[in-house]
Amino acid sequence: MALQQYEQQGLLFNTNFLEKTKDEQALGYRGELVLIEGEVADDKGRTKPPVALLRHAILLDKDDKLIFVVGIIDKLDLLPTFIEKYQQDFASDIRVLLYVVNLTESMQVEMRGINFVLIPLTEGIVWNELIDELYLEKSDFKGQSAAEKIMTVYDEFGSYTPKYPSMGFDTAMGKTADITWETHGAV
Numbered sequence: 001m002a003l004q005q006y007e008q009q010g011l012l013f014n015t016n017f018l019e020k021t022k023d024e025q026a027l028g029y030r031g032e033l034v035l036i037e038g039e040v041a042d043d044k045g046r047t048k049p050p051v052a053l054l055r056h057a058i059l060l061d062k063d064d065k066l067i068f069v070v071g072i073i074d075k076l077d078l079l080p081t082f083i084e085k086y087q088q089d090f091a092s093d094i095r096v097l098l099y100v101v102n103l104t105e106s107m108q109v110e111m112r113g114i115n116f117v118l119i120p121l122t123e124g125i126v127w128n129e130l131i132d133e134l135y136l137e138k139s140d141f142k143g144q145s146a147a148e149k150i151m152t153v154y155d156e157f158g159s160y161t162p163k164y165p166s167m168g169f170d171t172a173m174g175k176t177a178d179i180t181w182e183t184h185g186a187v
Helices: 002-008 076-089 126-133 146-157 169-173
Strands: 012-020 027-036 052-062 065-073 090-100 107-111 114-120
Touching: 002 012, 002 027, 002 052, 002 065, 012 146, 027 065, 027 076, 027 146, 052 076, 052 090, 052 126, 052 146, 065 076, 065 126, 065 146, 076 090, 076 107, 076 114, 076 169, 090 126, 090 146, 107 169
Parallel strands: 065 090, 090 114
Antiparallel strands: 012 027, 027 052, 052 065, 107 114
16 A cells, blocks of 8 residues: 555654554555655764655555545645655545645645645644534544544545635745744743
């Protein structure tokens, strides 16, 4: 499966879980996905931390193909990097929703035959935002394993019809601003 290969290649970062669904038909993942690896730090081959990540990643792998991708990127200009690095593993009917920190409005962008739903987000938890976007309730996940919860969201996403305008990538890049992720912590 693609996710198992990513794990072997060190492309899964800060993994929360990587597990099969109960029927073992799909593999679910939550954590971070490396978009740009860190450079080699020493002569032993150790690397520096990744330069760019798909944070809060929610991935579903079925039949060695990614069928569902959700996460957050800091800048819209990382979208082509994500596509270039992982498109060979995209299922033909992949479903993708990305939160983008530096976007000023929600939109849909088609690139290489894939529709990307793009929503601005400067703080929060991607899983919670996704559940709200799809109008799911906690009770929809009762008794499910972590991977099965991703499958439930994936199934709901199949009937999801975003009302955001469609535009080309160049137009979308004009709808970005100098916005950074808001962090909260001890003062």
